[in-house]
Amino acid sequence: MIAIVDLGIGNFASVKKALDGNVTVNPDVVKGADKIVLPGVGNFGEVAKKLKPLRETILRKIEAGTPFLGICLGMHLLFPSSSEGGGEGLGVLAGDVSGLPREASPHIGWNQVFPAREDPLLSDLEPGSFFYFVHSYYPNPEDESVVTGKTEYETAGGIKSFPATVRRENVFGVQFHPEKSSKKGLKILENFKQL
Amino acid sequence: MEMLAKRIVAALDIKKGRVVKGIQFKNLRDAGDPVELAKEYESAGIDELVFLDITASQENRNILLDLVKRVSREVFIPFTVGGGIKTVEGVRGLARNGADKVFMNTAAVENPDLVRKSADVLGRANLVVAIDGKKADGGWRVHTHGGTKPRSVSVVDWARRVEELGAGEILLTSMETDGTRTGFDLELTSAVADAVNIPVIASGGAGEPQHFEQAFRAGASAGLAASIFHYGDYSVAEVKNFLLERGTNVRREQGNY
Numbered sequence: 001m002i003a004i005v006d007l008g009i010g011n012f013a014s015v016k017k018a019l020d021g022n023v024t025v026n027p028d029v030v031k032g033a034d035k036i037v038l039p040g041v042g043n044f045g046e047v048a049k050k051l052k053p054l055r056e057t058i059l060r061k062i063e064a065g066t067p068f069l070g071i072c073l074g075m076h077l078l079f080p081s082s083s084e085g086g087g088e089g090l091g092v093l094a095g096d097v098s099g100l101p102r103e104a105s106p107h108i109g110w111n112q113v114f115p116a117r118e119d120p121l122l123s124d125l126e127p128g129s130f131f132y133f134v135h136s137y138y139p140n141p142e143d144e145s146v147v148t149g150k151t152e153y154e155t156a157g158g159i160k161s162f163p164a165t166v167r168r169e170n171v172f173g174v175q176f177h178p179e180k181s182s183k184k185g186l187k188i189l190e191n192f193k194q195l
Numbered sequence: 196m197e198m199l200a201k202r203i204v205a206a207l208d209i210k211k212g213r214v215v216k217g218i219q220f221k222n223l224r225d226a227g228d229p230v231e232l233a234k235e236y237e238s239a240g241i242d243e244l245v246f247l248d249i250t251a252s253q254e255n256r257n258i259l260l261d262l263v264k265r266v267s268r269e270v271f272i273p274f275t276v277g278g279g280i281k282t283v284e285g286v287r288g289l290a291r292n293g294a295d296k297v298f299m300n301t302a303a304v305e306n307p308d309l310v311r312k313s314a315d316v317l318g319r320a321n322l323v324v325a326i327d328g329k330k331a332d333g334g335w336r337v338h339t340h341g342g343t344k345p346r347s348v349s350v351v352d353w354a355r356r357v358e359e360l361g362a363g364e365i366l367l368t369s370m371e372t373d374g375t376r377t378g379f380d381l382e383l384t385s386a387v388a389d390a391v392n393i394p395v396i397a398s399g400g401a402g403e404p405q406h407f408e409q410a411f412r413a414g415a416s417a418g419l420a421a422s423i424f425h426y427g428d429y430s431v432a433e434v435k436n437f438l439l440e441r442g443t444n445v446r447r448e449q450g451n452y
Binding site: 011017018102107109111134136151153154179182185186 | 197198199200202237242264267268269270271272273290291292293295318319320321363364392393394416417446447448
């Protein structure tokens with residue numbers, strides 16, 4: 001069973017449908033899950049607050065090797081903190097979350113992901129596949145080796161990139177919304193399901 | 196080349212949970228079913244969908260919420276919903292039922308605070324303010340109530356204001372070009388795109404693939420169309436292939452070409 005942790009105001013019907021998972025906030029359901037997905041819509045501080053009652057359960061599951069996927073804000077919550085707002089993330093990846101420069105924020109729309117390292121989530125997807133992004137913040141992992149895919153964006157100072165996908169062992173994060181990225185996104189979710 | 200792909204957006208007018216305008220897509224079992232049509236659009240390669248509810252009674256509101264729920268289960272591209280929203284609760288209801296983005300038009304003009312509050316609820320990236328504009332006094336004037344009511348504010352000033360209030364995107368419809376299929380209103384599009392930093396979705400007048408290219412050159416991030424696709428004049432792929440040949444970055448199935 002895949003537990004889809006619902007902490008935002010959003011509706012995760014498309015994630016649920018794609019993964020055939022259970023949308024839940026119940027710690028017991030999360031405890032019994034084979035895989036955990038944390039989709040994220042909202043503000044880091046607010047969602048971190050709502051995550052509190054589940055925090056220990058999720059951390060223990062991650063430690064035990066349960067595959068975990070954080071989507072968008074859910075990816076940011078893998079880090080200890082964010083400049084978007086106070087509150088404690090899961091802190092399973094070292095680093096922080098920063099705001100995109102004003103001229104590039106919010107980053108809304110379809111952009112390409114270029115693989116940087118081996119990641120089973122990206123298997124069978126061509127380099128440069130398009131995914132749908134909606135965000136104003138992006139993660140800065142301390143350890144560059146967790147970045148498995150990158151996306152380029154334009155700033156006043158030229159073209160830069162942010163981590164589009166991260167992975168450390170059983171922990172995965174994607175900055176884009178696979179559930180909104182049509183066939184390519186569904187392939188990512190399918191790859192996660194197959195882990 | 197710009198990194199973010201220019202978006203091709205299709206609009207569906209909804210009345211009592213059904214698509215209003217006649218549709219000539221083949222392979223549709225029920226051409227009036229918005230979910231069927233949305234799925235067809237997704238597989239045709241559209242980047243985003245906008246659902247405009249043209250009925251606003253409470254009874255129809257529930258039909259709309261039910262539709263939003265169905266779309267969110269069956270369609271795997273982003274979709275925006277609007278029409279007749281007056282309250283933050285209305286915004287929240289749409290988001291809770293699965294709308295990725297919500298747009299507002301008249302209510303934003305009558306109650307600008309609603310824009311700010313809705314941006315707080317949805318996150319500003321997910322709040323779209325729709326502006327209907329018509330030429331007046333050497334500029335463009337905002338019209339509300341489905342274009343029937345001229346307002347004192349200019350389109351450019353209002354666009355700047357909604358950006359400040361927290362809108363993440365502007366859906367800009369020219370009342371001059373809407374329905375003409377003679378091309379987007381490029382003057383209006385560029386005036387607004389120059390005035391704000393947030394993305395502008397050009398709307399009204401798309402009839403040929405080159406109209407999208409023109410709108411993008413004028414500064415639009417997305418082009419919205421209805422009849423060009425609904426009536427089968429051009430497929431989404433034909434529009435995108437034209438744009439790719441002209442060097443415009445649009446989403447395509449293969450990563451590199």
